[in-house]
Amino acid sequence: MITLRNANITFYGNRGMTLEEDINLTNEYYKEKNIALIYKKPIPIKVLKINSTKTRIQDAFYEKKSTLDYSGIYREKYIEFDAKETNSKTSFPLANIHEHQIEHIKNVIFYKGIAFLIVRFNLLNKTFLLEGTKLIEFIDNENRKSIPISFFEKNCKTIELKYRPRLDYLKLIDIL
C-alpha cells in the first residue's frame, strides 16, 4: 500500500501534470466529497463542413472564447474561472485573456457570481488565485500589457500543490 501511494505521489509529482490536469483532479475530488459541482466547458468551434448525416465534422476551427473555461456551483454561489499558464518568470501577459472574457468577468461580478483566474508561473512553480475584481482593477488602472509577478505576490493568494485535493482553490475562495 505504502509503495503504491508513494508511486502515485511520484506520478502526480511536480513534473508533467499540466495546470488543467491538476484542476480536473481537484474538481473530481470536490464532486466526490460533495463540496462543489465544477465542470469544464467545451471549447467553442465554428463548423465549416459537415457530412450529409450531420454526425461527422469535416472542417472546423476553434473560436475565441467569450466566457471562462470552468463553471459551477459552490456554497449556492455561481462560480466561473479560467486556468492560465505562463512560462514567463516576471509577468503574466494580458494577451492571454480575450476582451470578451474581460467583459464576461465584469458581468459575472455584476450578477454577484464569483469570477477568478488561476494563474501558474510554470518556471517558478507558483500558482496564484487572481480574483476577477483585482484583474479588472489592474486593467482599468494600469497601462501595461502584462501583470508583473510583484502584483501577484502582493495581491493574490498562492495555491499550494498538495496530494489531495491537488489544488485546493476553493479553500482560498472561503477566505476571500
Add this chain to the structure above:
Amino acid sequence: MITLRNANITFYGNRGMTLEEDINLTNEYYKEKNIALIYKKPIPIKVLKINSTKTRIQDAFYEKKSTLDYSGIYREKYIEFDAKETNSKTSFPLANIHEHQIEHIKNVIFYKGIAFLIVRFNLLNKTFLLEGTKLIEFIDNENRKSIPISFFEKNCKTIELKYRPRLDYLKLIDIL
C-alpha cells in the same frame, strides 16, 4: 416606426423561429435589461484529426452532452436548463435526455442550483417549463419512456410566446 414594428412582429411570429432562437433572443433581452446572465454552452466534440498547427479540425464528431445547454446566474442563483422540442402531440420522449444529463440535473439540485427543461410541443404550439425536481420524480416513479402531455398540463407552467421578451421563462422561476 409602426410599420417597422409590425414588420418585426410578423418576422418573429409563430412561423419559423426555433425554440433555440426564441431562447437566445430572450437571453439577449435579459442581459440588456440587467436581469440575468444566461449563455449557451458550446457543444462538446471529440477531435480525431487536427492539422499540424492545431488550428484546423479535420475530423471530429459530436459527443453526448453530460450537462444542459444553457447556464448562468439569476438572482445570485446558479441556473441551468435545456431546450427540447418534440413533434409528438401526446408525449415527450425521455430518449431526448441522456442519462448523464439526468445525473447532472440531480447534482445541480443537490447543490441548490435551479435546473429545468423548456419543452415545446411544436404541433400544439405549447411550451412548458418542466422543473428538474418534477422530471426526476417522474423518472423515479414511472416506468414510462415518455412523459404524457397530461403530466405537463397538470404539473408545469406554460411559457407564453410574447413580443419582448420572447419567452419569459424567468418570470415562471420567480413563481416557482
